[in-house]
Amino acid sequence: MSHPTAAAAAPAGKPLISMRDIRKSYGSVHALQGASVDVHAGEVVALVGDNGAGKSTLVKVMAGVIGYDAGEYLLEGQPANIRTPADATARGIQTVYQDLALCNNLDAVQNLFLGREPTGPLWFGRRIRRAECEVRAREVLTRMRLGNMSLTRPVGAMSGGQRQNIAIARSILWTPKVVIFDEPTAALSHSAAAQVADLIRSLADEGLGVVVVSHDIHHFVVNSTDRIEVMRLGANVARFNSKDVTGEQVVNAMVGGNEGANLAV
Ligand SMILES: Nc1ncnc2c1ncn2[C@@H]1O[C@H](COP(=O)(O)OP(=O)(O)O)[C@@H](O)[C@H]1O
Ligand SMILES: [Mg+2]
Incomplete structure (x- = not known):
């Protein structure tokens, strides 16, 4: 050697x-x-x-x-x-776990922001600002050259590779x-x-x-x-x-x- x-x-x-x-x-x-x-x-x-x-x-x-x-x-x-x-x-420091920890019934945007959704002011009932999340999700996915991934399909219906990509996108969302x-x-x-x-x-x-x-x-x-x-x-x-x-x-x-x-x- x-x-x-x-x-x-x-x-x-x-x-x-x-x-x-x-x-x-x-x-x-x-x-x-x-x-x-x-x-x-x-x-x-x-x-x-x-x-x-x-x-x-x-x-x-x-x-x-x-x-x-x-x-x-x-x-x-x-x-x-x-x-x-x-x-x-x-x-x-972000971790992408082995089991991906995705929620199958939720779509890509919901999974990306799970637990850390930007919310509106309290008097609007902390409504999640979906449009804002979609824009940010699209930005990150485009940066990953995954710009054509569906934002609205439940991730449970996606392939293993797509699910892995969503888990990775979630990890880099907060740079x-x-x-x-x-x-x-x-x-x-x-x-x-x-x-x-x-x-x-x-x-x-x-x-x-x-x-x-x-x-x-x-x-x-x-x-x-x-x-x-x-x-x-x-x-x-x-x-x-x-x-x-x-x-x-x-x-x-x-x-x-x-x-x-x-x-x-
Ligand atoms: N929570 C735990 N309680 C007791 N033993 C553990 C625990 N987590 C890991 N171990 C033991 O520590 C060793 C290293 O485990 P692990 O880090 O999971 O190895 P690897 O990921 O390389 O397979 C193993 O002997 C495992 O059984
Ligand atoms: Mg291990």
Whole structure:
């Protein structure tokens, strides 16, 4: 093998997010035992590892869904102090969850603004300003090159790819700095997965930092991300530049054998 340690050095500049040696236990279960990840503006970072490696736990800490026992979590160089999902949202961190958390009976606009609808003045009964929401929804979807998506069809009647797109649109509605995805291409057709990969790339091209948990090593991870953090048993075991590595090398690192060999820093 070449020297991925040097090759996998993180991009220059201060990361948007820097998590160092994060630890989290549930009783005797050590979900994270010293996990680290940096996320820079303009890059897509993949978190990979077998089931139970701690990927979801790490992104939940990042998103304020759960707390952590020890370690350092910095946001743009300052202590993040993120304790709730609302804190994370307020600081520009958005998450697209695996189950998408969409309401099937509602349309795209309603799903985009769910729980954060702009409302009229109190004396109008806080009527939701639908027209305003539609304009904003259309703006975001056009920016995502999804300008012809129906705004009025219930999302339950849409394809998996379209639903994923709506979940992504919802995450970028409030112009975040970082977007986190947990398994965005799972359960999608090949072409829908390719479209989601393009969208994720365009978010990074716009200057966002993107974190993606994925099992789709041979397609999405090696072809559509910039850097790869391999986790096992709650810690990092390898780190690669995506363009310098094959899917097979990533899988080998996931299942073990050469732990530590590729760790930069
Ligand atoms: N709420 C919880 N209570 C107890 N154990 C948990 C909890 N969440 C995760 N774990 C455990 O922590 C470890 C890491 O889980 P997880 O972060 O979900 O891994 P991954 O997403 O990589 O599959 C696993 O052993 C899992 O069973
Ligand atoms: Mg998981």
